[in-house]
Amino acid sequence: MKKGILERLDAGEVVIGDGGYVIALERRGYVKAGHWTPEAAVEHPEAVRQIHREFLRAGANVIQTFTFYSSDDKLELSGNVTNITGQQINEAACDLAREVANEGNALVAGGVSQTPLYKDSSSESEVKAIFKKQLDVFVKNNVDFLIVEYFEHVAEAEWAVQVLKTSGKPVAATLCISPEGDIDGVSPGDCAVRLVKAGAQIVGINCHLDPLTCVRTVKLMKEGLEAAKLKAHLMVQPLGFHTPECNHTGYLSLPEFPFALESRAMTRWDMQKYAREAYRVGIRYIGGCCGFEPYHIRALAEELAPERGFLPPASDKHDMWGKSLELHSKPWVRARAQRGFWENLLPASGRPKCPSMATPEDSTAT
Numbered sequence: 499m500k501k502g503i504l505e506r507l508d509a510g511e512v513v514i515g516d517g518g519y520v521i522a523l524e525r526r527g528y529v530k531a532g533h534w535t536p537e538a539a540v541e542h543p544e545a546v547r548q549i550h551r552e553f554l555r556a557g558a559n560v561i562q563t564f565t566f567y568s569s570d571d572k573l574e575l576s577g578n579v580t581n582i583t584g585q586q587i588n589e590a591a592c593d594l595a596r597e598v599a600n601e602g603n604a605l606v607a608g609g610v611s612q613t614p615l616y617k618d619s620s621s622e623s624e625v626k627a628i629f630k631k632q633l634d635v636f637v638k639n640n641v642d643f644l645i646v647e648y649f650e651h652v653a654e655a656e657w658a659v660q661v662l663k664t665s666g667k668p669v670a671a672t673l674c675i676s677p678e679g680d681i682d683g684v685s686p687g688d689c690a691v692r693l694v695k696a697g698a699q700i701v702g703i704n705c706h707l708d709p710l711t712c713v714r715t716v717k718l719m720k721e722g723l724e725a726a727k728l729k730a731h732l733m734v735q736p737l738g739f740h741t742p743e744c745n746h747t748g749y750l751s752l753p754e755f756p757f758a759l760e761s762r763a764m765t766r767w768d769m770q771k772y773a774r775e776a777y778r779v780g781i782r783y784i785g786g787c788c789g790f791e792p793y794h795i796r797a798l799a800e801e802l803a804p805e806r807g808f809l810p811p812a813s814d815k816h817d818m819w820g821k822s823l824e825l826h827s828k829p830w831v832r833a834r835a836q837r838g839f840w841e842n843l844l845p846a847s848g849r850p851k852c853p854s855m856a857t858p859e860d861s862t863a864t
């Protein structure tokens with residue numbers, strides 16, 4: 499029997515999450531940008547299975563179902579050109595996640611995300627019915643726990659938590675918000691309190707902003723919970739991109755989103771700094787979202803290997819801090835086989851005319 503998510507976190511274990519799927523699969527030709535819907539779970543299961551497997555090998559302890567935006571209202575908004583239903587996607591995604599998770603000691607998390615319907619109608623019963631439909635598939639397939647993720651409005655996330663907790667399974671809830679708070683101006687601390695009161699046992703932040711900004715927001719959530727004398731585990735799954743100039747809406751407001759983000763990619767050493775900082779502030783569920791590739795997840799597992807006591811399988815082909823370069827034929831490359839070199843490197847972009855930062859769009863425009 500695998501230990502459940504709450505057993506692991508209650509025991510003080512570090513749980514490494516997986517990385518982002520939609521951006522990674524868009525780049526590989528399996529997801530359409532703008533729509534960001536996960537039909538690939540049905541159309542190209544081999545592609546989804548492979549990326550699950552790479553995250554597992556990199557050290558992920560959780561495999562999330564590839565069900566981002568897989569509600570019928572979102573599929574219809576995107577034209578549903580394939581006629582594949584949300585139900586079919588959710589079923590296929592559960593099978594794929596379970597198959598791969600069982601190849602290691604990983605748990606399957608069924609995920610729901612924000613709905614277009616919330617912005618259109620804000621009808622509590624209709625929005626909750628969407629989450630219930632997804633939940634029914636997750637329960638039927640016996641996922642290990644549930645994740646409410648990528649919500650800009652804490653009010654909608656509360657509804658999702660309320661629905662998912664009826665299953666009796668543990669519920670994690672992460673918002674895609676900045677240290678300023680959610681889109682309605684609710685502070686991170688108040689958001690955390692509301693999510694825990696709604697029934698979430700794990701709360702935090704995902705997507706939209708770079709790792710250290712997301713860690714800062716989770717820290718504000720932690721302080722809010724402490725002030726309210728509430729207890730919950732903390733979680734963070736940030737972007738794998740640098741977003742120093744971003745405003746409230748995060749990387750969506752950058753001109754590089756979504757087709758020219760490469761120059762903003764984080765290095766594996768950036769990820770080690772992130773993992774260390776997240777651990778230092780008390781976050782124990784540490785993963786990634788858009789922009790996280792398997793080697794980024796491996797960097798988290800390697801940085802926290804002293805606490806966890808083991809390295810992931812993908813580290814068989816990777817020495818931390820470039821030690822394997824000692825065998826390189828060129829002396830100047832051999833000289834890079836040391837921590838100090840990579841830790842202090844300021845990577846050049848190689849783009850002579852590029853600014854270091856962009857001007858984000860006005861985040862108040864709708």
Ligand SMILES: [Zn+2]
Pocket residue numbers: 518704705706787788
């Ligand atoms: Zn994301």
